Amino acid sequence: MAVSQKSLLASVPTQLFIGGEWRDSLSAQTFPVHDPATGGVLTEVADATIADGTLALDAAVAAQQDWATTPPRERGEILRRAFELITERADEFALLMTLEMGKPVAEARGEVAYGAEFFRWFSEEAVRIHGRYAVNPAGGSRLLTMNKPVGPAFMITPWNFPLAMGTRKIGPAIAAGCTMVMKPASETPLTMLALAALLTEAGLPDGVLNVITTSDTASVSEPIIRDPRLRKLTFTGSTAVGKLLVEQSAEQLLRVSMELGGNAPFLVFDDADVDAAVEGAMLAKMRNIGEACTSANRFLVHESVAEEFAAALARRMGALTVGKGTKAGVEVGPLITDKARDGVHELVTDAVDRGARVLTGGEKVAGRGHFYAPTVLTEVPADARLLREEIFGPVAPVTTFADEDEAVRLANDTEYGLVAYAYTRDLGRVIRVSEALEFGMVGVNTGIVSNAAAPFGGVKHSGFGREGGFEGIHEYLETTYVSLNP
Template identity: 50%
Template sequence: MEIDKARLYIGGEWTEAAAGTYFDVVNPATEQVIARVPDAGPQDMRRAIDAALAVQASWADAPAAERAQILLRAAQSMRAQLEDLARLMTEEEGKPLSESRGEIAYAASFFEWFAEEAKRVYGEIIPANSANKRILVIKRPVGLSLAITPWNFPAAMITRKVGPALAAGCPVIVKPSELTPLSAFAIAKILEDAGLPLGVLSVLTGTQPGPLVQVAMDEFSVRKISFTGSTAVGKRLMVQAAETMKRVSLELGGQAPFIVFADADLDAAVENAVIAKMRSVGESCVAANRMYVQRPVLEAFSRKLTDALATMRMGDGLQNDVTVGPLIDGRAVAKVERHVADAQKQGARLLLGGTRPQGPGYFYPPTVLAGVTDSMLIAQEETFGPVAAILAFDTEDEVIARANNTRAGLAAYYFTRDVGRVMRLAEHLEYGILGANDGLPSTAQAPFGGMKESGLGREGSHYGIDEYLDIKYVSLGGINC
C-alpha cells in the first residue's frame, strides 16, 4: 500500500478519523516523518464495534474451510509481497531489511498455521451415566475480539492474534502501536483482497489509546481481549476486563536469562547469544537480558561474544549490509543509557560499545558489560536494547535460583551438553518458553506465552485457537423414547 495514503480501516471502509485529526509516523533511523495517519478516537471505536457485531453471526457460522481459504490466500499474498512489506516495516520500525524479511515470513506462517487449525476445531462425545442420554461437547467462537499489538514486531504480533481469531470465527478489531501503524494497514489490505467479509476486521490507530480502548473495554459485546506489551498496562487491562468478564490473553514483559554451562559448545552458545540478544536490536520481550556464564568459561565466552558483536554494522536498516538498526525512539535510548551508566557506577566493566553515536537516528551500539551483579538495574529490569550483561555463576542450583528471582517468566535459554541437566532446567526454570541449546525457539506451531507476571494464555500452536473458543456441552435426553 502507499504509505502516504494510510487510512483507518473500519467495517470494510478506508476512512478518516471522526475528529479529522492526524499524527505523524517517524522513521527511527532518520527521525524524518514518513506518513501522516488518522488519529482515531472513541467514536471510531464505536463504529468498528457496530460493524463487527453486524457480521458476527454470519462469520461464526461460515464453514471452517471458507475461513481457512481466506487465511491461506492472505499468507500467500504476504509472501508474494515480502519485499514491499519488509521495506515498509524497516521504514517505520527501523530493523534491518534482513530481519524485516524474516518477520514477514514468520507473520505469514501464523495465517497459514491457523488456516489449517480452523478445520481441526473438534467436538467430543462423553459417555453418559444413563442409557437414555448422550453428552456432546462443541466449541463455538468466543465473539468479538480486540487485539492490541506492540511496535517491536508490527506484522507478526498482528497475525499471531488475528489468525486464530478469524480461524475460530471471531470478528476482530486491531489497535496497533501508534509508532508502527503502517504494517497493520498493509495486513488489513491483504485480508481485504483475500476475500475477508466487510466488517469482520477493523484497524484503528490512535495516539490516545486509553480513551480509544476504554470504549471496547466497557462494551459487553466485546468478549475477548489479546494484548502484547508492558506488564503495567496488561494489569490495568485485566482489571478493566473483569468488569464485563472478558476472556483475556496477555503477553507481557520478560527478563530472559541466558545460561552457559562449562560443558556447553561455546561457539554455538555465542552464536545463539548474538541471536537472542540482538534480534530486533534487543527490543524483544524474549531477548536475553541476563547472561549467566559458569566461571570456568567466563573469560572465553566474554571474549568470543565481544568479538562477534564488534563485527556487527550499525545504521539505517534499508542499507543491505546493516545488521543493527536504531531503537524505536528517544525514550528507549535513554533507558539503555541509564542501565549502562548504573552498571558502570556499580563496578561493571565495559568491554564494547557504551557510547551513543552523534547524528540523527535513535542509535545505540552493541555493548558488552562484564562483572555485572544481580543488584544492578540491568539485571533487575528489562533493558530492551543491545546490551549484553554478563554475570558469573558457579553451580547449577545457584543459577536456577538466580534466574528465577524475578516476577517475569516469559523466556529463558540455557546451553549444556548434559542431557540430565537439560531436563532438570526444563522442569525448574520458571519460564513459559525454554530454549535448550536454542536461541531462536519461536515458531507458529509452538505455544508462545509466559508464567508469573509475563502473562496469561498461549499464542501459536493448536492451543492458540482455543483462546478464541468457548466450550459448550449438550446433554441430550430421550434417546430410547
C-alpha cells in the same frame, strides 16, 4: 523490480478501516509516523477518537453472527490466500517495517516469513476445531461438547514486530470465527493498515477485521474494553499496561490473553559448546535490535567459561555494523525512539556506576536517529537495575554462577517468566533444568524459540494465554456442554 520508498508509502492506506471502508477520523485529525533512523516524518495517519472506536466495535458486532456461521473451510481458505499474498509481497512488507520500526531489511524479511506462517498454520487449524462425544460414566445420558467462537475481540499490538504480532492474533481469530477490532501501536501503524488491505483482497468479509489508529490509546481503548458487546481482549506489550487492561476487562469478565514483559536468562553451563553458545547468544540478544520480549536479558555463565564466553561475545557484538536498516550490510538498526535509547543508556550507566566493566559499546551513537552501540558488560553486580528490568536494547550483561542449583536459582529470581535459554550437552541436565525453570518457554541449545506451530506465552508477570500451536485457536473459542438423554 524493487519498490521505491516513495511509491510504497503512497500505496499504504492511512485512514481508519471500519466495516470494510476506509474513512477519516470523525475529528478529521491525523498524527505523524516517524522514521527512527532519521527522526523524519514518513506520513500521517488518521487519529481515531472514542466515537471511532465505538463505530469499529459496531462493525465487528454486526458481522459476528454471519462470520461465526461461515464454513471453516472458507475461513481457512481466506487465511491461505492471505499467506500467499504476504509471501508474494515480502519485499514490500519488509521495507515498510524497516521504515517505520528500524530493523534491517534482511531481518524484516525474516519477520515477514514468520508472520505469514501464522496465517498458513491457522488456515489448517480452522477445519480442526473438534468437540467430543461420550457416554455418561453413570450410564443413560450422552455427553456432547462443542467449541464456538468467543465473539468480537479487541486486539492491541506493540511496535516491535508490526506484522507478526498482528498475524498471530488475527490468524486464530479468523480461523475460530471471531470478528475483531485491531489497534496497532501508534509508532508502527502502517504495516497493519497494509495487512488490512491485503486481507480484504484475500476475501475477508466487511466488518470481520476493523483497524483503528490513534495517538491516544488509553482513551480510545477503555470504552471498547468496557463495552458489554466485546467478549475477548488480547494484548501484547508491557506488564504495567497489561495489568491495567486486565483490571478494565474484569467489568465485563472478558476472555483475556496477555503476552507481557520478559527478563530472559541465558544459561551457559561448564559443558556447553562455547562457540555454539555465543552464536545462540547473538540470536537471542540481537534479534530485533534487542527490542523483543524474548530477548536474552541476563547472561548467566558458569565461572569456568565466563571469561571465554564474554570475550567472544564482545568480539561479535563489537563487529556489528550499525546504521539505517535500508542500507546494505547494516546489521543493527535504530531503537524505536530517543526516549527508548535514553532508557537503555540509563540502565548501562547504572550498571557501570555500580562496578560493571564495559567490554564493548556502552554509548549512544552520534548523529541522527536513535542508535545505540551493541554493548557487552561483565562483572555486573547483583543490584544493577538491568538485571531486574527489561533492557529492550542491544546490551548483554554477563554474570557468573558456580553450579546448577545456583544457575536455576538466579534464573528464576525475577517476577517475569516468559522464556529462558540454556546451553549444555548433558541430557539429564536438560530435563532437570527445563523442569525447574519457571518460564513458559525454554530454548535448549538454541537462541530462537518462536514458531507458529508452538504455543508462545509466559507465566508469572509475563502474562497468561498462548499464541500459536494447537493451543492458540482455543483462546478464541468457548466450550458448550450438552447433556443428551436418548
